[in-house]
Amino acid sequence: MKRSAQALAWAILLTAPVVVQALRPAQTNPAEVDIGGRLFREQCADCHGGDAKGSRGPDLTGLWTNAAADDRAFQTIRSGIPGSIMPPSSAPDDEVRAIISYLRRLGTAGAGERSAGNAMNGERIFSANCRNCHRVNGRGGRLGPDLSQIGNQTRQALRRSIREASAAFSSGFEPVTLVTRDGQQIRGARKSEDPFSIQIMDTHERLQGYLKTDLRDVTRDTTSLMPDYGADRLNEQDLDDLLGFLATLRATRF
Secondary structure (H helix, E strand, O other), rough: OOOHHHHHHHHHHHHHOOOOOOOOOOOOOOOHHHHHHHHHHHHHHHHHHHOOOOOOOOOOOOOOOOOHHHHHHHHHHHHOOOOOOOOOOOHHHHHHHHHHHHHHHHHHHHHHHHHOOHHHHHHHHHHHHOOOOOOOOOOOOOOOOOOOOOHOOOOOHHHHHHHHOOOOOOOOOOEEEEEEOOOEEEEEOOOEOOOOOOEEOOOOOOEEEEEEHHHHHHHEEOOOOOOOOOOOOOOHHHHHHHHHHHHHOOOOOO
């Protein structure tokens, strides 16, 4: 299944027309990558997953081998894929470039970046602070995203996700508070929703569904279920070690 998705992703990039002047020359701009990661999570994660490893759409990591792929990706995003669930985008060029910079960075993260920090101590910190909500290789909680392949994210993006947990939410993990007719408040992660009902996973990892006619209010929260890990909760050395551990959690390339 993964091979099929990877093949589809390559087909999308390789068959799209090349727009030679669409992008600036490939370069690493940390600020642009950071913006691109936020835009990707807001606009693309619903289909491609919060880690770009694929969901309804294909895995987008590991596809960048040369600058020409940037141009193909630009045209694909701008024009969409006819006959597929991917629509054309009218986003400003700078936003499209930022998303592509982020995806390119996912696939070309350097070995020096991945090896920084004490991964052994980072795993201990992860077990103490993160495992109750996040799974790695089948172990841990389900309230937050599975992090088994999170190492494909850039170090800067991971750092921001830990320090500023409410900056962006992965699809399927948006925080929501429901208020029942009798005033009971239930907070959790929104899993699916239609005009008549909503399904969530509450903070005790229980999947629950409600008819909206049985609810007094549905609030889309702006504060993450995950706390911000500022310097008062996680010092810089421990954060570097945690990032070092997370960087080891990478997908197998084909």
